[in-house]
Structures are given as C-alpha cells and as structure tokens.
Amino acid sequence: MINKVVKNADEAVKDIQNGSTLMLGGFGLCGIPENSIDALLRTGVKDLTCISNNAGVDDFGIGLLLKTRQVKKMISSYVGENQEFERQLLSGELEVELLPQGTLAERIRAGGAGIPAFFTPAGVGTEVAEGKEIREFNGKSYLMESWLKADFSIVKAWKGDSAGNLIFKGTARNFSPMMASAGKITIAEVEELVPLGSLNPNDIHVPGIYVQRIFKGSNYEKRIEQRTVSKPKITEENKNIVSQKTTVGLDKNQIAQRISQELKDGYYVNLGIGIPTLVANFIPEHINVVLQSENGLLGIGPFPIEENVDADLINA
C-alpha cells in the first residue's frame, strides 16, 4: 500500500533548502508543528519565507526560528506577543507582509484550489489595498488578492494514517487543511499514527492526497499562551473574577458587560482578541447565543474550569 511514513522530523525536513517558502499551521500557540520546527533549528536552513497566522512567542513556535535568524520574511495576520518579531520588524531586519486574517486563509486556499486571484471586500480603503486592483461588483468595492503557495507546508494533526489522511482536534485545525492543499510537499506530524483503514472516511479533515510525508511526533508541549480559567461555577459573586493569570481592569469588564447587552437571542457572535473575549462572561441568562472563537470554532463557552483546560481548544 501507499506508505508516506517517515522516521521522524529530521527525515521529514532534511531537503528543505535555504530560501524556501514554508507554510506552518497554527493559531497563536495552538496546533503548532513543534517537532518540525525543532528539526529546522537543527538543520539551520536560512532565508525562509514563512506563511503562518502569527509567529509564535519568543521561545515557542516560529519565534524560535526568528531568534536564530533563519526567517527572511513573514506573511502573517498578527505580530503581537513576540518581542523579537517586533524588534526585527522595526529594525528592518525582517520583511513582513501583514494581511487580514480571512484574506490570509483565502489566499492559501486559492493556492490549493488552483485559483490565481479572487476579489474580496476585506482591506478596501486601507493600506492593505495599496497597489492592488479595485473593482466594483453590484455597487460594492472589492480588491483583488492573489494565491499563496509554498514549497513545503508543515502541519500538526491529532491523528493520521500511513496514507496521510488527517484528523485535527478542536481549534488546532485552524489554517492547516488549507495549507496542506497549497504546499508542493506537505509534511504532517501527528500525535497518533494509526493503521490505514482505522479512521472513518467521513471524519477525515485532510485527505491523504494532499500529504506527502507523515510521522509520529513526540514530546508535545502544547503550550497555552494565556491560560485563563473560570471558577467552577460562575455566580453573581465571582462573575468579575474572569482571570487568574491576566490582570484585567474593572473598566474593561464594564465595557464588556455593556456590549453584552447588544446581543439578542439566537445571535451568532464572533469575539475577537481583547475586550471582546470578555463579553462571553456577561451573556444575559435569558438569551442563548452561539459564540464563535476568532479561529473558527462555534459553540465556545466562558473560560473553562481548571479540569477542562485543553490546549487544542483555544480562543483569541
């Protein structure tokens, strides 16, 4: 049978050359291909262009490759949480192309689908539109964006089989399925490598046709960027204690509480990073809304209680 299994991360990345373009899965620190990044640190390959939603933190994820100066250019949607990234960007040592998050996802998908360009309303009238074609459709302005492709796409999945079929868990899925389709060579590292035929075909998120190499990863740290928990029960008394590790001023909570009054029964609500995520703690009890995390999962609740903390279920 078709067998795409390689021994380990070192074997999987050994032919990645200086100057290559890589796509790397992950949102924040969730779903990071940790083993492959470690292997890239060992090969010392340089002048990489990395396409990834963000660049990890100073000592985790792509942040590690920034520190060793192996990255020439980042194509991302977010630069926060990483001081070295900020320093290299401001000093001009690192090229950075910043994109709206949906545009990043869609450009990657277009690369996988063979679509060289498409029109999107995101970024019209902003810096993002500079130098790009603007066109009207039905009286609304759109700008033209082009596909993104990579020499290598590197993703981390939950389960995979020897033919490269992949299943992700929770928000660890994020950009990875699109990236798998847009890489000339796609490398998948998985927590569990299972025999061919043991995954239910209906449950596959990435069909093996998109994956060229797969290996079982090890020693996953699965770090959580901002580990925030609720008390076991949210009562009127502890409602304002939303965080045990981050310090949140009362004014932010008041803003969040006011925003929560705009919600109506049956709404789907997307909560971005910052104050918006606090809104989840103030949903009035008489209405039901479905919360969407910034990375796409629907049905997000308030901060988890201690026992339910899961690095594969993170939010902005």
Next chain:
Amino acid sequence: MINKVVKNADEAVKDIQNGSTLMLGGFGLCGIPENSIDALLRTGVKDLTCISNNAGVDDFGIGLLLKTRQVKKMISSYVGENQEFERQLLSGELEVELLPQGTLAERIRAGGAGIPAFFTPAGVGTEVAEGKEIREFNGKSYLMESWLKADFSIVKAWKGDSAGNLIFKGTARNFSPMMASAGKITIAEVEELVPLGSLNPNDIHVPGIYVQRIFKGSNYEKRIEQRTVSKPKITEENKNIVSQKTTVGLDKNQIAQRISQELKDGYYVNLGIGIPTLVANFIPEHINVVLQSENGLLGIGPFPIEENVDADLINA
C-alpha cells in the same frame, strides 16, 4: 437553546415563492433532498431557477419538477439520463446554463464565502469562456467566473441536530456543504435528527450557522441510478463480467484494460463517467493506486459485491 427544527418538508418549503433561485444538493441520484422536492411538487411553486449538478432522472429528483414544468432555468454540469430535460432543452422551453463541474462547485463556494469573482483555467478556449474576461497569470490564461447564491439551499444530510449541525455519509456529501453556505435560507432534511450535543464537534461537516431549518425526513428511496455489482471475487475467469445490469461491449473493456497499463504505483487516479470507470477492474495486481470517484471520494474500489451496495457510495 437555539432550535431550528420544523415539523416536516411542507413547513420547511412553504414560503418559497414563484421565481425563486434554489440550490439543491445531490450528485446523480445520490444525496437528493427527496422530501423537500416532494413538498415543492405539492406547493406547485413555479418559474424556479435550480442550481444543481444535474437534474435527476425522469421520475426522480429534480426530474419530477421538470415534468410538472415548475423549473424555468437549470444551472448544471450534466444533462444526461433525463429525456424530459433533453426535450425541454432542445425545444427551448427550458433555459440551461452548463458549467464545468469544478467551476459549478467553486462558484457556489464563492457565493458562500463572499467572493464575487475569481479566476479559473477551466473552460478557457471553449464555449464556456464566451463573454467572460480572460486574463493571464504567470503566462497561463484564466477566465473570470462569478459567485452563485440562492434564495433557498436545500440539502439532504445523514445526521443533524436541532442547531442545524450536519454530518453527511460518503458521496452523498458532494455539493451540499458549499450550497448550505450560499443560501439565504438553508433547509436541511436528515435521516437521523439527534439531540444537540450528541454529535462530535470534530466530525461536523456543516456548522449549524449555515442552516436555518432542519427536519427529519422519511421514506427515503435512495435510488441507485446504475446499480452495478461485481461477482464476490474477481478472478481471471470472471474479470470481464463487470456488470449484471448494463451491457458492456468487449471493446470497451479492452480499451479500459489498455488504459490501466498507464497507471503507476502510488498514483491518485480520477475516473470520469463511461469507459474510465471500467479501468478500476483492470488495475495490475503488482501496483497500488488510489482511485477517486468523480464526485470526490478517494479510495474507491471495484464495483461492490451484492452485500456491500450502498446508495450513499456512488460513483459516476
């Protein structure tokens, strides 16, 4: 909690007006929203524009709505297997827009994603390109296609819950997830309606946010268009007996056998309708290939034996 359950098909389709644009899931006769089509026959709604891969057969699927002259226009990729469709097309009674199958899927997806136009190589230099903008990217010609949207999308899923989350089975999935995202109102009929929370979030194919109405369907016929089975074991002796219901000339098998010699170990092979599907019966024993059905499923084998026939696993 959010509850999108309606009583039955009649309630789900009752506000579909004359002149509406509908998307209807299904590939061939696989994954047809049978209950909703029956309900549309009862309302007698007219002048419909139907976006669907094909139009069923004379007495099943959209074919039933053609017979009652409820359809003004079809946007499809295939017109075969339906004499009434052919008659109305040739007599000019029915408007038909024929599209390459991938273009149809991508235009529907674009509608759901908010992308008014995109570039594709499919159809360049053919009748499909007439009146469309052609543009070069990296020295290759592409034509611009526009999004498709619908007043109502009607899909049939295997399992669904009261919030509208859907899971499909096998090739019955086909165009349905994209259609669910591109309809102003999406109606889902399901074989099993399960309580909210009983479907594993990782397994959901269509998140409930795209579905406005859901009901448990009944009396599914799940007709198979061309029911073709293998003998239990394919031996040298019975290799040429590939069909019990269709008559296949020896020359076609000879062509298929010759084509099969072009396959190399590890190939992914897409088999279109007609002689190509016969190739599956002649794969040399010393190589392993992964067969893709025309409607997207990977890992298709030869014709099933009698006991394994499944209307949700069809091929072209």
